[in-house]
Amino acid sequence: MASKKKPNPEVVEIRRAPKILPWALTGAIFGAIAAFVLYLFIPADQRSSENILGLLFLSMASLGFGVGLAFAITVDLLSSRSAKRAEAERVVE
Template sequence: MTESENQKPEEVEIRRAPKVLPMALTGAAIGAAFAVVLFLLIPEANRSSANIFGLLLLALGSLGLGLGVAFSIIFDLTTSRRAKRALANKVTE
């Protein structure tokens, strides 16, 4: 008997998991874009300095990053419930 005949099939879980980093970076980019739009909507007379732009960028970019991570975790939890099970043989080369 060869090695491949001795191996028993194992049960594996097949599911699609979202990538956290791209979703986090997308959320940060959306937050940064929102900060730029919000900064441009402030009337010129009410803008105190350019520091407000940096603060808006930091705050809304971080908020977007956090929301992107939260969305990907929630999406991962909902898709893990629809995972399929299959039998697979281990292949060694």
């Protein structure tokens, strides 16, 4: 007959943290939409070539990606301050 060990309680941290990649990709999508809208506001006679649309997409999507990333990291830092601590026991079957 094996003796059962009483599990030692551990202190764990409970908090909600955002997933960083979805926030960054959402920012990139909004940046791409903003680039297309900005492209539509350029008069047709002043557009040098279709290459401007690609450059706008690249720059605005990168900017949106960075803003989404910065927002997610900021929310993550703020949520770590309001983390709760609890005792938990590990269950081994």
